[in-house]
Amino acid sequence: MVSESPVLIALGGNALILQGERGYIEEQFKHTDACMKPIAGLISQGLHPVITHGNGPIVGNILLRNECARDYIPPMPLYICVADSQGGIGAMMAESLNNELKKAGIHKTVSVIITHVLVDKNDAAFIEPTKPIGPYYSENDAQMYMKKGWHMLEIKGRGWRRVVPSPKPERIVEIDAIKTALEKGIIPIASGGGGIPVIEENGMLKGVDAVIDKDLSASLLACNLSLKKFVILTDVDGVYLNWGTEARQKINKLGIKEARRYLLEGHFLPGSMGPKIEAAIGFLESGGEEVIISRPEDLLDAIEGRAGTGIMRSWNK
Ligand code: ADP
Ligand code: MG
Numbered sequence: 001m002v003s004e005s006p007v008l009i010a011l012g013g014n015a016l017i018l019q020g021e022r023g024y025i026e027e028q029f030k031h032t033d034a035c036m037k038p039i040a041g042l043i044s045q046g047l048h049p050v051i052t053h054g055n056g057p058i059v060g061n062i063l064l065r066n067e068c069a070r071d072y073i074p075p076m077p078l079y080i081c082v083a084d085s086q087g088g089i090g091a092m093m094a095e096s097l098n099n100e101l102k103k104a105g106i107h108k109t110v111s112v113i114i115t116h117v118l119v120d121k122n123d124a125a126f127i128e129p130t131k132p133i134g135p136y137y138s139e140n141d142a143q144m145y146m147k148k149g150w151h152m153l154e155i156k157g158r159g160w161r162r163v164v165p166s167p168k169p170e171r172i173v174e175i176d177a178i179k180t181a182l183e184k185g186i187i188p189i190a191s192g193g194g195g196i197p198v199i200e201e202n203g204m205l206k207g208v209d210a211v212i213d214k215d216l217s218a219s220l221l222a223c224n225l226s227l228k229k230f231v232i233l234t235d236v237d238g239v240y241l242n243w244g245t246e247a248r249q250k251i252n253k254l255g256i257k258e259a260r261r262y263l264l265e266g267h268f269l270p271g272s273m274g275p276k277i278e279a280a281i282g283f284l285e286s287g288g289e290e291v292i293i294s295r296p297e298d299l300l301d302a303i304e305g306r307a308g309t310g311i312m313r314s315w316n317k
Helices: 025-044 056-068 078-103 139-147 175-183 214-224 256-264 273-285 296-302
Strands: 007-011 049-053 110-113 116-118 131-137 151-155 159-164 187-190 196-201 204-207 229-233 239-241 249-251 253-255 290-294 309-312
Touching: 007 025, 007 214, 025 049, 025 078, 025 296, 049 078, 049 214, 056 078, 056 131, 078 110, 078 187, 078 196, 110 175, 131 139, 131 151, 139 151, 139 159, 175 187, 175 214, 214 229, 214 273, 229 273, 229 296, 239 273, 253 256, 256 273, 273 290, 273 309, 290 296
Parallel strands: 007 049, 007 229, 049 187, 110 187, 116 196, 229 290, 253 309
Antiparallel strands: 131 159, 151 159, 196 204, 239 249, 290 309
């Protein structure tokens, strides 16, 4: 039997379009169904989830579609593409979860909440953008976009790529709507893709072209909702030491101090496992009790400590 206090489940964008796939809607639904089935299983055991998700490969496709149609339809700014991805992914997840709940005979409302996340306009990330997004461009196109103010990075042998700032999430604008949904027994799907990035200017919100790391936003969401448990579902069966080498070794249980030490030693790569561990440490230091990192198909076992990696506050190492 699982605990009855709500749990945040963050699903990686890379679990929705797998590497090497083109992202056909049937493929995306297949993966979404595979993720929602174990979540419905947890709900049938009495657990109430809040769901968030990444959007990496999906927003990449939206940007490419923008690019291909740029002579016919005005391209949309990146933050609107993030909003589009929240709507599209959220609609798929809600359809899939509604059906899995129906099969299990459970009556619950699932609601997608389009979510803005406030970032600091003076965040250092705006001075030096580092996050590559979207398609590869030719040198000519890269020059044209640089004149428009985009930051472009040449990746030897592959072409040019747009790089955008990845500022720290500071405040979830719709947090009260998410809290209210939870209190009413609704399952919220919120803050997708790290949230739509906005800054405040003269007290007004303004969308900015940036990508907020979804693991850091998820951690902020779990803290704001005072949750005790935070589950990160990704495409690897747990956290490893010596990742990428023959000597790699899966960690079953990890303490905060160890996590911080291994992070400094470079075991968790920046941009993938690194932000998940940072998100976990932030959540546990702000009152969270446990973070679980696992594959979606292992969710039911992972929540009972039989799969994935558990990072615990009480595990004082
Ligand atoms: P997501 O879309 O779920 O955020 P990411 O690709 O960002 O997925 O993060 C998961 C990836 O992290 C894994 O596929 C793996 O390649 C990579 N990774 C980096 N360091 C580690 C590590 N120490 N242990 C396990 N996976 C790692
Ligand atoms: Mg990621």
